[in-house]
Amino acid sequence: MSAQILNGNAIARELRAGIRERVESRAAAGERPPGLAVILVGNDPASEIYVRHKRKDCEEVGFHSNVQHLSANVTQEDLAERIAHLNRDASIDGILVQLPLPGHLDAARIIDLIDPAKDVDGVHPFNIGRLALRRPTLRSCTPKGVMQLLEHTGVPIRGLDATVIGASNHVGRPMGLELLLAGCTVTTAHKFSRDTRAAVSHADIVVSAVGRRDLVPGDWIKPGAIVIDVGITRDDAGKLHGDVCFEEAAERAAWITPVPGGVGPMTRVAMLQNTLLAAEGLVS
Numbered sequence: 001m002s003a004q005i006l007n008g009n010a011i012a013r014e015l016r017a018g019i020r021e022r023v024e025s026r027a028a029a030g031e032r033p034p035g036l037a038v039i040l041v042g043n044d045p046a047s048e049i050y051v052r053h054k055r056k057d058c059e060e061v062g063f064h065s066n067v068q069h070l071s072a073n074v075t076q077e078d079l080a081e082r083i084a085h086l087n088r089d090a091s092i093d094g095i096l097v098q099l100p101l102p103g104h105l106d107a108a109r110i111i112d113l114i115d116p117a118k119d120v121d122g123v124h125p126f127n128i129g130r131l132a133l134r135r136p137t138l139r140s141c142t143p144k145g146v147m148q149l150l151e152h153t154g155v156p157i158r159g160l161d162a163t164v165i166g167a168s169n170h171v172g173r174p175m176g177l178e179l180l181l182a183g184c185t186v187t188t189a190h191k192f193s194r195d196t197r198a199a200v201s202h203a204d205i206v207v208s209a210v211g212r213r214d215l216v217p218g219d220w221i222k223p224g225a226i227v228i229d230v231g232i233t234r235d236d237a238g239k240l241h242g243d244v245c246f247e248e249a250a251e252r253a254a255w256i257t258p259v260p261g262g263v264g265p266m267t268r269v270a271m272l273q274n275t276l277l278a279a280e281g282l283v284s
């Protein structure tokens with residue numbers, strides 16, 4: 001293997017320590033802890049794990065957390081009312097609705113109701129629009145985490161060719177906007193793309209966010225590229241896999257993220273960073 005590993009666990013640990021210090025200095029100055037509210041609807045096992053992680057992360061850095069676990073048949077109106085309440089709650093700086101929601105709920109309309117200044121997931125149309133217009137405020141967590149991994153390589157990325165695989169509202173689209181803002185020449189491949197291999201093989205930076213194991217064979221990777229694997233699939237034995245054939249790709253890449261332990265911890269820490277920014281009123 002020639003690639004250097006981008007160890008998201010280690011980088012995120014350092015970032016959490018910095019957040020914890022900031023929370024302590026706020027407390028010493030008589031300021032309240034940042035507050036994160038998480039709304040979980042129903043009993044999706046993966047969502048329950050993600051919410052447990054969020055609560056644990058909040059504890060570690062000294063944030064106040066408020067997890068509301070609602071029944072799977074909560075109505076759109078009930079959910080809207082809860083969000084309106086959290087929007088008014090001065091102890092809450094960040095509101096996150098754990099997706100996916102049960103099919104009878106309109107997730108996009110629910111997200112629209114979150115105060116953009118408390119949208120610490122960075123998915124409200126206001127915040128995505130601000131990113132598109134090069135005036136980012138609260139940035140989507142996974143792309144924000146990926147940008148910090150890229151920064152960690154020390155490679156100047158302005159002018160590089162970047163290919164994002166996946167075009168979802170949560171990950172692929174804001175990822176492309178982040179890379180564009182950083183001065184990359186961005187290509188987005190998605191399920192209708194005719195030649196994803198060609199889009200990947202010229203890229204200096206590859207970010208794959210699909211959720212299909214072995215989608216990106218190692219021989220697609222340009223020698224010396226930075227490879228960021230966002231995708232997650234779980235096999236029958238419960239083991240996690242990314243989209244990229246890791247061993248082969250690591251023979252060619254200069255930098256690569258493992259799965260697990262690459263992007264996941266950075267997504268989590270980005271949520272904490274956003275909550276701190278919101279608490280400090282730095283999101284206008």
Ligand code: NAD
Nearest residue numbers: 142166167168171190191209210211230231232263264267
């Ligand atoms: P999504 O299903 O909403 O979007 C998947 C995207 O992949 C779509 O835009 C689709 O067009 C594209 N796609 C599907 N098949 C393709 C193909 N054969 N070639 C090219 N593109 C294809 O998923 P999402 O929410 O964007 O998440 C993507 C993956 O990232 C999932 O595995 C998810 O679990 C993972 N994820 C990881 C983190 C993390 O922190 N590590 C965070 C968010 C999502």
